[in-house]
Amino acid sequence: MSGLVIDDVSMTFELPNGGKVEALKNINLNIKEGELMSVLGPSGCGKSTLLNILAGFLAPTEGKMSLSGENIVGPSPKRGMVFQHGALFEWMDVTQNIGFGPKMKGMPKAQINEKVEELLDIVGLQDFGEKMIYEMSGGMQQRVALARCLANEPDVILMDEPLGALDALTREKMQSLVLDIWKKTGKTIILITHSVEEALLLGERLLVMAPRPGRVHKEYQLPFAELGVGQDLREVKRHPEFGQRRDEILSMIWDMEEEIMGRTETA
């Protein structure tokens, strides 16, 4: 079977004080190749845990996952990750950062350089190859992080709130870039965010998760990602269904938050 399959994954761990946390409970998902999926939910709903399990950084206590029929047991270059704060290597320049994955694989230098040039072009950093990471703004750093991930040609790109730390204007530009990359490369992308608008814009499929235990609350199939490719995203936001969905999801999350607050207060 191709694509990413999550088969009845649960994750329960014990706290030092003897309590138990059900971070995820019975997650079943089937993500098609080339799908753009966004995951949304209040804090503590296990969305980051799910992503870390998919990346292979954490092991679930139950269930299993596979990518193209291959079981996921640890980190692999087939599943690239983009982190909130870039996690770039400051001691390398932009070119070296982007070429890191291919270099680890032992790709010849000329080929790496060719690849890096191409990627710099895709993420719009043509003239920045020689720059050091600490000389760049946050938005540019995230572009490098995207390019570094793409350089490895992963089957799936996992994004852990990659645009969360950016200012609103940069964020909009980056959202367009993510859509462009998705369309150009046809990669499967799973993106975690806590912005409802971002989840709507960058999700063909949108997953709303609920906490305690972490589970899938609701799923949507949305047209906005397709509409947004190569378009002004502000246009997309004026789509009547966009506003409707946004309000619906917002109140859903509001309710969850209220429930959590209420539960904490009574406890």
Added chain:
Amino acid sequence: MWFEIIDALFTAFWMVIGIAVIFGLFVLFSLAINYLFKLYDATRDKARGYASLKTVTFGDESSVVANRFASVASILSIFLIWCIATGSSLIPTVLAPAFTGDTQFEYTARNAAGQEASATVYVRVHSSDNKSPEKLTNAAEGNSFAKDDIILIPERRSKIVKAQNNDEGGKEEGYEVIAINGQPVERENVYPFASGEILVTKQGSLSIRPSTGRTMEALYLPPPEKVWSSFINLNKNGYQGVGLWENVFWSLFRVVIGFALGCLFGIPLGFAIGLNSWLRGWFDPIVEVMRPVPPLALIPLVIIWFGIGEQGKISLLFLAALWIMIIAARAGVSGVSISKVHAAYSLGASKRQLLTKVILPNSLPEIFTGARVAMGVCWGTVVAAELVAAEKGAGKMIIAASKFQLTDIVIIGIIIIGVIGLGIDVLMRMAETKLVPWKGKG
């Protein structure tokens, strides 16, 4: 014991007052110069940068930049105070110097028979630099039972002249010195004369104390020109057969070898402790106990084990650097953010590649900080170790000189030790900005 503690507390109290006075004078000096500087500064054209427009500067650390004018003035002030206190020949006299030269006074004695007669004491006070002073020879014999005396006194010292020894009938009961320069005197009292004071002792002798002036004795603090000439001499002839720079070289050589050994073992150990739970548990107790032990406390053990040769020194410096480098490397590993490690793995790095391509470069800033500290500690330790026992080295030079009260050599040694310590730190900082340019710019 209580008495000792109270005594120590009293000493501390007087020290507080003494330090406050000295420090206060230095600060007053500084404020006076600051006032003059402000008068000068008001006449200058200033750079109109962003910083010049800040209205809040008190409390804004970024707007505090060391005033280089103040630094230069401070060094010059210390030098000036040094000159004044030691009565240096580089500046006009400020404080009265100790008396040297020839002087005399007259005393009147009464013999057993009740007769009175006067005689002169010729005093020559010679400078302490003068190793073979000539005695006065011009003294004439007195023409009565009291006879003139001649006396030679080193600068700042006192000497007893026994006027009765050469006076006729001086040993008889009833002989007494009754006046000095015509002023009546009594036993156990002090009387001034032209160039100092005279104590009439319990036994009736005259203890002559030429004026010591207000300047410091060269034994405690030699004047700058004396230190400079001794520096020139030291440079040319060395001390006790070892050249000045040879001494410095040996100290530095030991530091470099000991530090290199410390890095060689400390950095891999620190990485091991940072990366493996078992090894961390294994080495933690040793590192945690040994880290707070000052290297100086190991000197006795090192001497027992290895003697006073190079092996002992290098072992000591190795131990001084080792713990610091272990801790620095461990801190470097724990400073790697987990997302960088995750990123490297999901980009296909192996454990080995992670270590060499991510963890090592990422911990370089911490390692450099540790190396700077370690070099400073090693430099301090080597000097101290040489004070205890060594054949060559900066520390050995100053301890040997101190035994012969050659304060100038001690001072030169201390200044050189300080300057080299500073030089080491500056070099390490330069290496750091060159090799770890991303430090502090995360």
